[in-house]
Amino acid sequence: MTKTTNYQLNHWAKPDRVMMDDFNADNAKIDAALAARNCRFYTTSYTGDGELTKTWTFPAKPILIVLTCPTQWLLAVINAREGHGWGQLGGNSVTGLPCTVDGNSVTWSAENNSQSWMGNNKDTQYGMFAILEAE
Secondary structure (H helix, E strand, C coil), X not given: CEECCCCCCEXXXXXXXXXXXXXXXXXXXXXXXXXXXXXXXXXXXXXXXXXXXXXXXXXXXXXXXXXXXCCCXXXXXXXXCCCEEEEEECCEEEEEEEEEEECCEEEEECCCCXXXXXXXXXXXXXXXXXXXXXX
Protein backbone atom coordinates (compact mmCIF):
# COMPACT_ATOMS: atom_id res chain seq x y z
CA MET A 1 0.00 0.00 0.00
CA THR A 2 1.21 3.53 -0.82
CA LYS A 3 0.29 6.91 0.72
CA THR A 4 -0.98 10.10 -0.88
CA THR A 5 1.45 13.01 -1.12
CA ASN A 6 -0.26 15.75 0.88
CA TYR A 7 -2.01 14.04 3.80
CA GLN A 8 -0.44 10.59 3.74
CA LEU A 9 -3.82 8.92 3.21
CA ASN A 10 -3.89 5.25 2.34
CA HIS A 11 -3.84 4.42 -1.36
CA TRP A 12 -4.61 0.78 -1.93
CA ALA A 13 -3.68 -1.42 -4.85
CA LYS A 14 -5.74 -4.47 -5.84
CA PRO A 15 -3.66 -7.01 -3.86
CA ASP A 16 -3.68 -4.89 -0.64
CA ARG A 17 -5.82 -5.96 2.30
CA VAL A 18 -8.23 -3.14 3.23
CA MET A 19 -8.53 -2.68 7.01
CA MET A 20 -11.06 -0.71 9.05
CA ASP A 21 -8.23 0.82 11.11
CA ASP A 22 -6.75 2.27 7.92
CA PHE A 23 -10.08 3.89 7.01
CA ASN A 24 -10.48 5.30 10.53
CA ALA A 25 -6.95 6.74 10.45
CA ASP A 26 -7.65 8.38 7.09
CA ASN A 27 -10.93 9.86 8.37
CA ALA A 28 -9.11 11.33 11.38
CA LYS A 29 -6.52 12.96 9.09
CA ILE A 30 -9.22 14.41 6.84
CA ASP A 31 -11.19 15.70 9.82
CA ALA A 32 -8.09 17.39 11.28
CA ALA A 33 -7.22 18.98 7.92
CA LEU A 34 -10.73 20.39 7.51
CA ALA A 35 -10.74 21.74 11.08
CA ALA A 36 -7.43 23.53 10.48
CA ARG A 37 -8.55 25.50 7.44
CA ASN A 38 -8.79 29.25 7.94
CA CYS A 39 -11.76 29.96 5.69
CA ARG A 40 -15.09 28.56 4.64
CA PHE A 41 -17.18 28.74 1.50
CA TYR A 42 -20.66 30.18 1.07
CA THR A 43 -22.99 30.11 -1.95
CA THR A 44 -26.38 31.65 -2.55
CA SER A 45 -28.46 33.36 -5.21
CA TYR A 46 -30.48 36.56 -5.16
CA THR A 47 -32.75 38.71 -7.32
CA GLY A 48 -31.57 42.24 -8.12
CA ASP A 49 -33.67 45.15 -6.85
CA GLY A 50 -32.39 47.82 -9.29
CA GLU A 51 -30.83 50.07 -6.63
CA LEU A 52 -27.36 51.63 -6.96
CA THR A 53 -26.34 50.21 -3.56
CA LYS A 54 -26.58 46.56 -2.48
CA THR A 55 -25.90 45.10 0.98
CA TRP A 56 -25.38 41.43 1.74
CA THR A 57 -25.01 39.88 5.19
CA PHE A 58 -23.06 36.64 5.54
CA PRO A 59 -22.79 34.01 8.31
CA ALA A 60 -19.14 35.14 8.88
CA LYS A 61 -16.90 38.02 7.79
CA PRO A 62 -16.37 37.93 4.00
CA ILE A 63 -12.94 37.91 2.40
CA LEU A 64 -13.82 37.62 -1.29
CA ILE A 65 -17.18 37.65 -3.09
CA VAL A 66 -17.84 36.53 -6.68
CA LEU A 67 -21.10 37.42 -8.46
CA THR A 68 -22.25 35.84 -11.71
CA CYS A 69 -25.13 36.34 -14.10
CA PRO A 70 -24.99 34.15 -17.21
CA THR A 71 -27.84 36.02 -18.94
CA GLN A 72 -25.83 39.28 -18.83
CA TRP A 73 -22.30 37.87 -19.15
CA LEU A 74 -21.45 39.40 -15.77
CA LEU A 75 -18.56 38.38 -13.56
CA ALA A 76 -17.91 40.66 -10.58
CA VAL A 77 -15.36 40.22 -7.81
CA ILE A 78 -15.41 42.09 -4.50
CA ASN A 79 -12.27 42.16 -2.39
CA ALA A 80 -13.84 42.75 1.02
CA ARG A 81 -10.49 43.09 2.78
CA GLU A 82 -9.35 45.94 0.54
CA GLY A 83 -12.73 47.62 0.06
CA HIS A 84 -13.18 47.59 -3.71
CA GLY A 85 -14.66 45.54 -6.51
CA TRP A 86 -14.19 44.79 -10.18
CA GLY A 87 -16.80 44.03 -12.81
CA GLN A 88 -16.64 42.41 -16.24
CA LEU A 89 -19.77 42.85 -18.32
CA GLY A 90 -19.64 41.42 -21.80
CA GLY A 91 -16.34 42.61 -23.26
CA ASN A 92 -15.96 45.64 -20.98
CA SER A 93 -14.63 45.92 -17.45
CA VAL A 94 -14.59 48.49 -14.65
CA THR A 95 -12.38 48.55 -11.57
CA GLY A 96 -12.43 50.37 -8.26
CA LEU A 97 -16.13 50.01 -7.46
CA PRO A 98 -16.21 50.92 -3.73
CA CYS A 99 -17.47 48.63 -1.00
CA THR A 100 -17.62 48.91 2.76
CA VAL A 101 -17.46 46.08 5.25
CA ASP A 102 -19.21 46.23 8.60
CA GLY A 103 -18.80 42.98 10.52
CA ASN A 104 -20.42 40.27 8.40
CA SER A 105 -22.06 42.72 5.98
CA VAL A 106 -20.76 44.18 2.73
CA THR A 107 -22.30 47.17 0.97
CA TRP A 108 -21.35 47.70 -2.66
CA SER A 109 -22.15 50.88 -4.61
CA ALA A 110 -22.24 51.51 -8.32
CA GLU A 111 -21.81 55.28 -7.87
CA ASN A 112 -21.97 56.68 -11.42
CA ASN A 113 -21.94 53.23 -12.98
CA SER A 114 -25.05 51.27 -13.78
CA GLN A 115 -26.57 48.51 -11.69
CA SER A 116 -25.38 46.06 -14.35
CA TRP A 117 -21.74 46.43 -13.28
CA MET A 118 -22.49 45.60 -9.67
CA GLY A 119 -24.94 42.77 -10.22
CA ASN A 120 -28.17 44.47 -9.21
CA ASN A 121 -30.44 44.88 -12.24
CA LYS A 122 -34.08 44.76 -11.18
CA ASP A 123 -35.67 41.30 -11.34
CA THR A 124 -32.45 39.65 -12.59
CA GLN A 125 -31.18 36.42 -10.99
CA TYR A 126 -27.58 36.36 -9.76
CA GLY A 127 -25.37 33.69 -8.27
CA MET A 128 -22.91 34.35 -5.47
CA PHE A 129 -19.87 32.50 -4.17
CA ALA A 130 -18.01 33.89 -1.15
CA ILE A 131 -14.96 32.98 0.85
CA LEU A 132 -15.56 33.77 4.52
CA GLU A 133 -13.28 33.88 7.53
CA ALA A 134 -13.49 30.73 9.63
CA GLU A 135 -15.32 31.12 12.91
